[in-house]
Amino acid sequence: MTERTENREVLPTEEKYHPSMGSFEKTYRDSIDHPDEFWSKAATILDWDRRWDRVLDESNPPFYKWFVNGKLNVSYNAVDRHLLSHRRNKAAFIWVGENGEEKIITYDGLYRRVNNLAFALQNLGIKKGDRVLIYLPMILEAPVAMLAVARIGATFSFVFAGFGASAVAERIEDAKAKMVITADGGYRNGKIVELKKIIDEALEQTSTVSNVIVVRRTGHSVSMQEDRDIWYHDVVRDGMNYVKPVEMDSSDPLYILYTSGTTGKPKGVIHGNGGYAVWVANTLKWAFNPNEDDRWWCAADIGWVTGHSYIVFAPLILGLTSVMYEGSITYPEPDRLWEIIERYRVNILYTSPTAIRTLMRFGEKYPKMHDLSTLKTLGTVGEPINPAAWKWYYENIGNSKCPIIDTYWQTETGGFVIAPALGIGLPPLKPGSATFPMPGIDPVILDENGKEVKSGEKGFIAYRKPWPGMFLTLNNDPDRFKSVYFEKFNGKYYCGDYAVKDNEGYYWLLGRADEVLKVSGHRLGTIEIEDALISSREVAEAAAFGKPDETKGESIVTFVVIKDEFKGTPEMISTLRKRIREELGPIYVPDEVHIVNTLPKTRSGKIMRRVVKAVFLGQLPGDISTLESSVSVDEIRTAIETFK
Ligand code: WT7
Numbered sequence: 001m002t003e004r005t006e007n008r009e010v011l012p013t014e015e016k017y018h019p020s021m022g023s024f025e026k027t028y029r030d031s032i033d034h035p036d037e038f039w040s041k042a043a044t045i046l047d048w049d050r051r052w053d054r055v056l057d058e059s060n061p062p063f064y065k066w067f068v069n070g071k072l073n074v075s076y077n078a079v080d081r082h083l084l085s086h087r088r089n090k091a092a093f094i095w096v097g098e099n100g101e102e103k104i105i106t107y108d109g110l111y112r113r114v115n116n117l118a119f120a121l122q123n124l125g126i127k128k129g130d131r132v133l134i135y136l137p138m139i140l141e142a143p144v145a146m147l148a149v150a151r152i153g154a155t156f157s158f159v160f161a162g163f164g165a166s167a168v169a170e171r172i173e174d175a176k177a178k179m180v181i182t183a184d185g186g187y188r189n190g191k192i193v194e195l196k197k198i199i200d201e202a203l204e205q206t207s208t209v210s211n212v213i214v215v216r217r218t219g220h221s222v223s224m225q226e227d228r229d230i231w232y233h234d235v236v237r238d239g240m241n242y243v244k245p246v247e248m249d250s251s252d253p254l255y256i257l258y259t260s261g262t263t264g265k266p267k268g269v270i271h272g273n274g275g276y277a278v279w280v281a282n283t284l285k286w287a288f289n290p291n292e293d294d295r296w297w298c299a300a301d302i303g304w305v306t307g308h309s310y311i312v313f314a315p316l317i318l319g320l321t322s323v324m325y326e327g328s329i330t331y332p333e334p335d336r337l338w339e340i341i342e343r344y345r346v347n348i349l350y351t352s353p354t355a356i357r358t359l360m361r362f363g364e365k366y367p368k369m370h371d372l373s374t375l376k377t378l379g380t381v382g383e384p385i386n387p388a389a390w391k392w393y394y395e396n397i398g399n400s401k402c403p404i405i406d407t408y409w410q411t412e413t414g415g416f417v418i419a420p421a422l423g424i425g426l427p428p429l430k431p432g433s434a435t436f437p438m439p440g441i442d443p444v445i446l447d448e449n450g451k452e453v454k455s456g457e458k459g460f461i462a463y464r465k466p467w468p469g470m471f472l473t474l475n476n477d478p479d480r481f482k483s484v485y486f487e488k489f490n491g492k493y494y495c496g497d498y499a500v501k502d503n504e505g506y507y508w509l510l511g512r513a514d515e516v517l518k519v520s521g522h523r524l525g526t527i528e529i530e531d532a533l534i535s536s537r538e539v540a541e542a543a544a545f546g547k548p549d550e551t552k553g554e555s556i557v558t559f560v561v562i563k564d565e566f567k568g569t570p571e572m573i574s575t576l577r578k579r580i581r582e583e584l585g586p587i588y589v590p591d592e593v594h595i596v597n598t599l600p601k602t603r604s605g606k607i608m609r610r611v612v613k614a615v616f617l618g619q620l621p622g623d624i625s626t627l628e629s630s631v632s633v634d635e636i637r638t639a640i641e642t643f644k
Contacts, residue, residue: 024425031439066275073245075151078316098327117148119241128153133177137186153246160303165201166583185218250274260525268475279469284314289423297323334362350379382521390431408434414469461499
């Protein structure tokens with residue numbers, strides 16, 4: 001059994017690291033006992049155009065409204081207001097290209113760029129409520145685009161630039177995007193990723209987009225469709241065009257971010273303005289306690305919620321200086337992160353367990369090549385961190401003096417929900433535990449029947465109270481919002497994870513309780529992969545599931561049944577993998593594709609993925625009483641053995 005599997009299934013020891021720094025208990029109690037006062041004060045972290053009438057409207061659960069009738073503009077809060085202070089000439093971003101190129105942009109510079117793009121968007125007819133899809137690599141135009149769209153009251157949907165054409169098309173359709181902002185290409189491991197080409201393919205499958213703005217990043221030749229495609233540098237005049245920020249209601253949408261669920265269609269998580277902005281800015285302060293002059297580096301991709309909340313909105317609202325890195329963490333060498341920390345004297349590094357495990361494999365030699373002494377706090381996010389990786393990070397990167405802030409949260413939660421709170425009283429740390437809830441978060445661990453379990457027992461984690469950063473709804477699907485998240489436990493928010501609370505009240509997150517995979521911290525739906533396989537003309541049946549992986553957390557395993565007429569076709573496996581790469585994107589490509597003659601099904605014809613997985617992993621298949629009589633588990637086992 002790998003150490004990681006142990007972490008997920010067994011409660012680790014009580015071993016503690018790092019001295020405690022005060023007690024967060026009082027702040028936490030205040031947030032639960034006096035929420036109105038607490039959140040009224042927390043909301044002053046923003047500049048509001050109009051103060052809210054009420055902190056929380058709970059009259060129509062689960063459609064909660066925070067800061068009712070409060071008006072604000074988040075882009076104003078992230079950019080304009082710093083111009084009135086000493087921060088005007090402060091660096092907002094220190095951007096590092098994969099090729100080592102550097103760009104430093106001040107708050108004043110960010111203001112100019114955001115206004116110029118907002119002006120261009122308005123001239124192209126984008127207005128409040130319109131949807132703009134952003135498909136950009138990690139370049140400065142990415143935050144600029146998000147802030148420009150928010151400035152004019154439109155809603156952006158950022159699609160991670162690692163997604164393939166069908167995945168992009170599905171999101172364009174669901175969001176009814178009027179415009180796409182993309183680049184000719186992006187750099188990854190020294191190679192060009194053809195972003196514009198992928199958009200061209202996606203637009204062949206959709207009909208809502210009237211314009212595509214294309215940033216020139218790589219300079220390689222791309223096709224531009226007349227009347228539809230426009231170069232960024234042609235449409236964005238680099239003068240100074242002021243655009244008045246549009247006053248938004250606290251509960252108006254700010255963005256839609258698609259995430260995987262347990263059914264085929266990705267869920268369009270909608271975040272609002274007021275509650276979300278209050279939440280991300282405060283949680284960053286509570287958890288990491290950054291100082292005015294700290295250099296903050298959230299080494300995630302901006303296309304995921306981590307980047308939205310903690311590269312763009314929270315640090316900018318707080319007026320911090322962020323490092324933003326374009327490329328791969330192992331390019332050109334596995335010391336890339338450490339080199340950047342030394343060069344830019346980074347104070348806080350926030351990355352993922354997968355990144356730590358990847359870099360750990362290359363050994364201590366690489367961090368030792370660099371001066372990491374400016375670091376004072378470390379963070380992780382995306383999946384449970386196993387104690388061995390935690391300790392390696394603590395000792396070799398943090399020199400046994402930096403607390404590790406293990407932040408547990410989700411796309412839906414907007415920001416951290418369980419994390420050690422350096423800013424309001426750090427508890428002693430236990431490697432592998434995200435420790436205690438953030439203010440306002442009221443978790444409970446339940447059994448299948450909704451009964452609270454005893455400490456030390458594993459159950460489903462749910463939340464008894466709404467919090468300001470929680471998502472507003474799912475795009476086009478309020479019923480699914482209600483049924484997926486609030487029905488299982490009678491109105492409590494259920495997030496799909498297993499957890500244990502130990503006898504000292506520490507929370508240990510144990511991974512997904514549903515059929516969602518966590519591959520390198522990315523959340524992928526098994527059904528999305530199966531759908532893509534089945535939509536290939538060669539495939540009759542498919543089952544996908546995750547297998548524990550020492551570096552990536554999970555790897556993707558698929559079993560397929562090939563239609564008779566294609567049986568024996570050479571290169572079938574590589575054809576299928578290539579197709580998934582093109583349609584869904586490289587992160588979805590299965591690590592293993594096994595071809596079998598039959599898959600276990602229920603009598604009603606439903607493929608029993610759980611049985612395939614259990615047999616594959618050598619576990620007990622559980623209840624197989626509904627298994628179709630003609631297929632026995634032994635037969636499957638033999639089939640699997642043959643193809644292993
Ligand atoms: C799922 C959410 C949170 C932003 C990035 C991922 C898992 C996330 C942790 C953590 C244990 C974690 C959960 C959660 N997860 N952080 N610190 N410890 N598990 O966002 O794609 O919405 O995924 O990631 O399973 O439900 P996401």
